[in-house]
Amino acid sequence: MALTIVSQSGGAAGGCASSGCGSSTDRLAHLPEAIRAKVNNHPCFSEDAHHHYARMHVAVAPACNIQCHYCNRKYDCSNESRPGVVSEVLTPDQAVKKVMAVAATIPQMTVLGIAGPGDPLANPERTLETFRQLSAKAPDIKLCVSTNGLALPAVVDELCQHNIEHVTITINCVDPDVGAKIYPWIFWNNRRIKGRKAAEILIEQQQKGLEMLVARGVLVKVNSVLIPGVNDEHLKEVSRVVKAKGAFLHNVMPLIAEAEHGTFYGIMGQRGPTTDELQRLQDACAGDMAMMRHCRQCRADAVGMLGEDRGHEFTLDRIEHLEIDYAAAMARRAEVHAAIEANRAAQRRQSGEAFVSLASLTRRLPAKPESRPVLMAVASTGGGVVNQHFGHAREFLIYEATAQDVRFIGARKVDLYCTGDETCGEAETSLQKTIRTLAGCEVVLCARIGYEPWGQLEAAGILPNGEHALEPIEEAVTAVYREMQESGRLDQSAPAQQRLSA
Structure with missing residues (x-):
């Protein structure tokens, strides 16, 4: 008998961030409706969609044709969340069964x-066979591929045959001299090529592939790894070039270079960027081409909402004997998606009212030179609402509020402060790390918070706020900013320790 698996949690509950539903859409308003429709429910291409929709990666591609100084695929740890890390490499048949489950x-x-x-x-x-099967068996799922671009031009036509409408290319440079510091070698035409020549070939192939995809109407997101002292200033030129060639979205990500990961950069002590450095560069690259700020640098076998990984629930031994009635599952999925879209539409209407109110407020209160932007950290499990206990958060969403609007800045990962077991004796150390990670923020919004962290946050100049539980994030951020404005708190500069980068 066929088994239809349905989510016990529903999946449709919860609205999105108030103008978050509108903010991401507004940033893409310059694009044709057909393109906006393609990313409406794509969590990796739409900032708003990531509050509501989940993604999945399947690890079917073990070989690589380049070496990056920031990459080491040797290790697998369930506690690591970074590109290249997987628990199981799958065959196409196994991947398809897992996707359907x-x-x-x-x-x-x-x-x-x-x-x-x-x-x-x-x-x-292996990649194309997986896409072939999924195109036929699960036509309601968007199919995407992420590549370094070296082999891209040769397979663009076949990718398009399988309705691949979203492609991500990692482009860290457009200057071979910079590339030689990032890529020790490439494997090209059955030869290993090193140094500047390797970077030159890689860049040429990346740019050619980008142009070919754009010409065929494929949406291209460009990923770039920010490596301080190597390509930090150069990434402004990368952004200018890929935008001119038609890239849809630019994702500037921080280098992950801990020594324990065994990468060249990690062993050599190359540091990653601070949150301030990352934000400044993202702002410098921003323009008509949207900047992606909600990336979580996922594992190559990630499952679930961005910021979570449920891959352990779908190991091969767990799904081996399942029989899935996918026709019934598709009907259920359609119902859930319709409910999500209804929630998003309702939140968009509500957010419009919220921002009219904020605009009215700023007209009533004359602008002051001292008025300034404020960073706020939000604990959320998803759905675009403030709905997580401070002590249970593994990451905080960072928003910047001004008198004009609220914008999402990014996410900062933290150690779990409270686990409810014997490890809570170590909470003080974890809490101190969390407070350091939240440097620059003046407010933390959460559903609940304990007495001890409340006091330590206040001592660090961060105001805890649990008064907006279950409210849409951007409505809550707007309300708190309004309160700060009315109380005169914005007339003061942020405490010195809060202006330091994490």
Whole structure:
């Protein structure tokens, strides 16, 4: 008897961030409606959609055709969340079965991506076979691929045959001299090529592939790894070039270079960027081409909402004997998606009213030179609402509020402060780390917070706020900013320790 797997949590509950539903859409308002429709429920291409929809990566591509100084795919740890890390490398048949199990269990999953653990296009047979099967068996799932671009031009036509409408290319430079500091070698035409020549070939192929995809109407997101002292200033030129060639979205990500990961940069002591450095560069690159700020640098086998990983629920031994009635699952998925879209529409209407109110407020209160932007950290489990206990947060969403609007800045990961078991004796150390991670923020919004963290946050100049539980995030941020404005708190400069980067 066939088994239909449905989510016990529903998946449709919860609205999105008030103008978050509108803010991401507004930032894409310059794009044609057809393009906006393609990203409406794509959590990796739409800032708003990531509050509501889940993604999935399948690891079918073990081989890679380049070496990056920031990459080491040797290790697998369930506690690590970074590109290249996987628990199981799957065959195409196994991958398809896993995708269908996840799609039936997590109906808000809309996107299947192949991103490794090597390069999908260095494993074209395995990658394309997976796409062929999913196109036929799960036509309601968007299919995506992420690549370093070296082999991209050779397979663009076949990718388009399988309705791949979203492609991510990692482009860290457009100058071979910079590239030689990032890539020790590439494997090209059956030869290992090193140094500047390797970077030159890689850049040429990346740019050619980008142009070919754009010409065929494929949406291209460009990922760039920010490496301080190597390509930090150069990434402004990368952004200018890829925008001119038609890239849809630019995602500047921080270098992950801990020594324990065994990467060249990690062993050599290359540091990653501070949150301030990352934000400044993202702002410098921003323009008509939207900047992606909600990236979580996912594992190559990630499952679930951005910021979470449910892959352990769908190991091969757990799904091996499942029979999935995917027709019934598709019907359930359609119901859940319709409910999500109804919630998003309602929140958009509500957010419009909220921002009219804020605009009216700023007209009533004359602008003051001292008025300034404020960073606020939000604890949320998803749905675009303030709905998480401070002590249970593994990451905080960072928003910048001004008198004109609220914008999402990014996410900061933290150690779990309270686990409810014997490790809570170590909470003080974890709490101190969390407070350091939140440097620059003046407010933390959460559903609940304990007495001890409340006091330590206040002592660090961060105001805890649990008064907006279950409210849409941007409405809550707007309300708190308004309170700060009315109380005169904005007339003061942020405390010195809060202006330091994390």
